[in-house]
Amino acid sequence: MAKKSKHTSWDLSPAPESTGHVDIKKKYDLFIDGKFVKPKSGKYFNTINPASEQVLSSVAHANEADVDRAVKAARKASGPWQKLSRKERAKYIYRIARLIQERAKEFAVIESLDGGKPIRESRDVDVPLAANHFFYTAGWADKLEYAFPNRKFAPYGVAGQIIPWNFPLLMAAWKIAPALATGNTVVLKPAETTPLTALKLAELIQDADLPPGVVNIITGEGDTGAAIVNHKDIDKIAFTGSTGVGKIIRKAIAGTKKKATLELGGKAANIICEDATIDQAVEGIVNGIYFNQGHVCCAGSRLFVQESVYDEVLEKLKFRIESLVVGDPLDKNTDIGAINSKEQLHTIEKYIKAGKAEGAIMYQNNCDLPSKGFWCRPTLFTNVSQSSKIVQEEIFGPVLAIQTFRTIAEVISKANNTPYGLSAGVWTDKGSKIFNLSSQMNAGVVWANTYNKFDPASPFGGYKESGIGREGGLHGLQAYLKF
Amino acid sequence: MSRLEVLKTYKIYIGGKFPRTESGRYYTPEQNGSKLGNICLSSRKDFRNAVVAARSAQGSWANRSAFNKSQIIYRIAEMLEGRRAQFIEELIKMGASKAKAVKELEESIDRLVYFAGWCDKYQQVFGSVNPVASAHFNFSMYEAQGVVSIVAPEDSALLGLISAVIPVIIGGNTAVIIASESMPLCAISFAEVLATSDLPGGVVNILTGHEKELIDHISKHMDVNGLLYCRENVPLSFDENCEINMKRLSHLYSTNWSSEDLENPYLILDHLEVKTTWHPIEQIGGSAPSY
Numbered sequence: 001m002a003k004k005s006k007h008t009s010w011d012l013s014p015a016p017e018s019t020g021h022v023d024i025k026k027k028y029d030l031f032i033d034g035k036f037v038k039p040k041s042g043k044y045f046n047t048i049n050p051a052s053e054q055v056l057s058s059v060a061h062a063n064e065a066d067v068d069r070a071v072k073a074a075r076k077a078s079g080p081w082q083k084l085s086r087k088e089r090a091k092y093i094y095r096i097a098r099l100i101q102e103r104a105k106e107f108a109v110i111e112s113l114d115g116g117k118p119i120r121e122s123r124d125v126d127v128p129l130a131a132n133h134f135f136y137t138a139g140w141a142d143k144l145e146y147a148f149p150n151r152k153f154a155p156y157g158v159a160g161q162i163i164p165w166n167f168p169l170l171m172a173a174w175k176i177a178p179a180l181a182t183g184n185t186v187v188l189k190p191a192e193t194t195p196l197t198a199l200k201l202a203e204l205i206q207d208a209d210l211p212p213g214v215v216n217i218i219t220g221e222g223d224t225g226a227a228i229v230n231h232k233d234i235d236k237i238a239f240t241g242s243t244g245v246g247k248i249i250r251k252a253i254a255g256t257k258k259k260a261t262l263e264l265g266g267k268a269a270n271i272i273c274e275d276a277t278i279d280q281a282v283e284g285i286v287n288g289i290y291f292n293q294g295h296v297c298c299a300g301s302r303l304f305v306q307e308s309v310y311d312e313v314l315e316k317l318k319f320r321i322e323s324l325v326v327g328d329p330l331d332k333n334t335d336i337g338a339i340n341s342k343e344q345l346h347t348i349e350k351y352i353k354a355g356k357a358e359g360a361i362m363y364q365n366n367c368d369l370p371s372k373g374f375w376c377r378p379t380l381f382t383n384v385s386q387s388s389k390i391v392q393e394e395i396f397g398p399v400l401a402i403q404t405f406r407t408i409a410e411v412i413s414k415a416n417n418t419p420y421g422l423s424a425g426v427w428t429d430k431g432s433k434i435f436n437l438s439s440q441m442n443a444g445v446v447w448a449n450t451y452n453k454f455d456p457a458s459p460f461g462g463y464k465e466s467g468i469g470r471e472g473g474l475h476g477l478q479a480y481l482k483f
Numbered sequence: 484m485s486r487l488e489v490l491k492t493y494k495i496y497i498g499g500k501f502p503r504t505e506s507g508r509y510y511t512p513e514q515n516g517s518k519l520g521n522i523c524l525s526s527r528k529d530f531r532n533a534v535v536a537a538r539s540a541q542g543s544w545a546n547r548s549a550f551n552k553s554q555i556i557y558r559i560a561e562m563l564e565g566r567r568a569q570f571i572e573e574l575i576k577m578g579a580s581k582a583k584a585v586k587e588l589e590e591s592i593d594r595l596v597y598f599a600g601w602c603d604k605y606q607q608v609f610g611s612v613n614p615v616a617s618a619h620f621n622f623s624m625y626e627a628q629g630v631v632s633i634v635a636p637e638d639s640a641l642l643g644l645i646s647a648v649i650p651v652i653i654g655g656n657t658a659v660i661i662a663s664e665s666m667p668l669c670a671i672s673f674a675e676v677l678a679t680s681d682l683p684g685g686v687v688n689i690l691t692g693h694e695k696e697l698i699d700h701i702s703k704h705m706d707v708n709g710l711l712y713c714r715e716n717v718p719l720s721f722d723e724n725c726e727i728n729m730k731r732l733s734h735l736y737s738t739n740w741s742s743e744d745l746e747n748p749y750l751i752l753d754h755l756e757v758k759t760t761w762h763p764i765e766q767i768g769g770s771a772p773s774y
Binding site for chain 2 (some may be wrong): 087090091094126132135136138139140142146147430431432433435436439456457473474
């Protein structure tokens with residue numbers, strides 16, 4: 001779906017990625033104890049392509065009995081997995097990394113089909129980062145004593161892991177790799193709208209000859225997640241998702257021995273100072289909020305522009321938004337793919353309505369949208385205030401709220417005025433200002449003159465209500481060890 | 484009719500290529516009375532050529548991302564696994580029993596995998612942010628020394644060689660190695676593994692020959708930054724010559740090269756420099772953290 005633009009004289013021809021080499025089964029069972037088994041619940045649900053609303057496959061809906069079976073398999077595998085030499089554990093994880101690299105294209109296409117994200121992102125970001133995460137973390141398995149010198153540590157045992165739909169394979173990698181490297185076994189539940197790459201990962205784990213039960217992948221909905229959280233024989237919960245659900249989980253494990261790592265919502269401030277390189281900053285704003293349709297917990301959804309450059313930034317930003325290509329996720333020219341689900345589209349539309357109702361001024365890209373599927377044009381709002389709903393609440397869509405500031409002290413207090421604290425962006429040519437701002441931000445990650453950068457070596461996670469604990473890097477290992 | 488075996492010509496490894504020694508000389512090490520082959524007797528000129536290759540490869544090798552280096556070292560392990568039979572045969576030829584040869588080969592592969600993991604971790608573990616009293620962001624990182632010459636272990640043809648060279652190159656150094664004199668076969672076959680492992684040419688260069696003939700040239704060469712001596716006693720002249728351009732000398736010797744003591748990140752740090760950077764932090768907008 002090449003977009004017609006009044007700003008460019010050339011339209012882009014369609015450049016769709018082929019789907020010929022991908023293998024999606026009509027039906028997927030639960031991956032428990034190294035085998036695909038039919039759910040005791042007897043129930044299945046459909047997963048669809050949000051860009052066409054066509055059914056891709058039917059996957060099992062695990063109930064409490066299924067969760068129990070998966071936890072028992074993980075428990076049984078736990079002893080031998082902990083006793084295995086740490087070098088051999090590392091070699092298993094390296095195998096998984098290599099197999100993902102070998103099958104990268106298939107994973108990328110399925111990720112885009114099932115989740116709606118542009119193929120360019122799944123190909124260049126999600127899948128390589130997932131492989132790299134396994135590769136980097138593998139090396140820690142036999143080096144943990146260097147990460148935590150002079151401490152005695154042991155794995156928790158069985159980890160229950162629940163992941164979201166915005167980066168399905170990558171989040172599975174963030175969860176599984178450190179758990180395995182530290183000697184835990186896992187029961188992982190992918191999100192109900194995007195289960196396919198996790199199930200493909202299960203097939204890959206079979207091919208890697210990982211001992212049965214070390215990784216169990218079960219699909220389902222919210223009730224399945226709840227059954228994992230509440231299962232008595234799970235030692236550790238790792239959850240990525242909304243702050244709302246995070247709070248329910250935190251309450252559910254209160255008074256138990258379970259530990260939790262929570263990676264929750266965000267409402268990141270992206271701060272453009274007057275001495276920033278404006279063109280570069282505009283690219284950073286676009287990447288910050290419109291990357292992955294804005295379905296990013298660390299999306300730079302609150303933009304703060306210094307007054308003296310506000311007009312210039314706004315004009316350039318509108319011009320840039322107009323050139324974004326919205327449409328077929330499998331087209332290599334697409335910048336913004338499909339919204340992940342009908343429910344999420346409704347949520348975003350509700351917020352756009354609320355923004356208008358509160359008197360904010362909306363600007364949207366002017367493109368045509370496909371007739372089928374779930375779509376949202378890249379959107380920005382000006383004339384908003386600190387108390388506006390669209391400034392305070394996480395939208396999880398391609399919607400940007402823009403405010404201005406005069407002094408650095410002012411922007412620091414405005415940026416920190418939120419219950420969230422996941423990430424922040426700072427744009428300035430002055431290094432000393434970067435270090436001032438980054439030390440004042442109440443955020444777990446601060447990007448300076450860049451945005452949405454991820455690396456397996458770099459820890460990620462939030463302050464305040466954006467979560468507890470870190471994932472990735474050396475620091476992410478701590479979440480899976482008891483000291 | 485029996486087929487005539489094609490014998491392998493053992494050459495040296497410089498800048499990713501396999502030349503013969505420019506000197507045209509050879510020596511013939513023996514094991515239990517049978518000849519191992521005609522092995523290049525490398526000259527001073529060969530060593531100087533190898534240093535030129537190592538120097539020209541060093542900058543771009545150091546600039547590779549840590550993650551990329553990690554993948555390349557892992558790739559070396561993969562390629563070595565794929566050539567098991569060849570290495571086991573050579574180790575047996577050089578005097579090992581079948582069981583010992585298999586053990587040495589497998590430990591070599593696992594050691595490569597162990598060190599592959601350190602490429603993108605040693606900086607994270609040993610680098611530091613230093614809490615200076617002034618308003619500065621002050622941090623220290625490790626950087627390569629440059630070209631490191633290695634006199635490889637005499638008594639461990641493969642595992643010893645790998646234990647010596649891999650930690651050196653992980654930190655971004657390039658290396659020129661003098662292989663075991665009496666057991667040189669695996670060193671040259673290992674060069675063939677390196678040549679097919681995505682390791683850029685010149686990062687590792689391997690010469691064969693007499694230690695006595697080369698040792699003075701190695702320690703006096705002005706474009707060599709570091710030395711690693713892996714035999715029992717460091718010759719006094721070798722130690723003394725370091726003074727000429729302040730070469731960094733380290734000594735790595737073990738009577739048991741399969742010991743896990745040889746698996747540690749300090750072997751990487753031995754061949755690195757510490758660089759500290761100061762950067763000001765602006766003192767404006769100083770406000771208390773606001774919740």
